[in-house]
Amino acid sequence: MTTHDDLRPHLHFAPDGQDVQSRVKAVTAGALAIFTMEAEGERLGACALDSCRTAFVDTSRSGRRAYCCARCANTDAVRRHRMKRR
Structure with missing residues (x-):
């Protein structure tokens, strides 16, 4: 200072x-x-995709972001969809 x-x-x-x-x-x-x-740490997160280790700052309006990027979110959604179809 x-x-x-x-x-x-x-x-x-x-x-x-x-x-x-x-x-x-x-x-x-x-x-x-x-x-x-x-932000008292409330807006820091780690990507929910198991194979991704990226940390991110949640800038979404709701503050409930779970993935670091759309690609990881889509990859996980496809994985979950394929698991349901089995």
């Missing part, structure tokens, strides 16, 4: 001298940390 230039306090996630890639990583990690605290 800093208050340089007589501005109100604000956050810096990386030193000014770091390369762009490092700064983007630091800002992304910081934003995720702030989001997680604000």
Whole structure:
């Protein structure tokens, strides 16, 4: 946290001298940390497809997203459909 230039306090996630890639990583990690605290962890999830290990942020209106992407949701729906037909 800093208050340089007589501005109100604000956050810096990386030193000014770091390369762009490092700064983007630091800002992304910081934003995720702030989001997680604000949402109290309610909007973080892990894909429900057994073969997928992807974590995601649930941005759906209802907050009930179960899959990281439409492809995983469709793959699981097809699997469940084929199991019913057996």
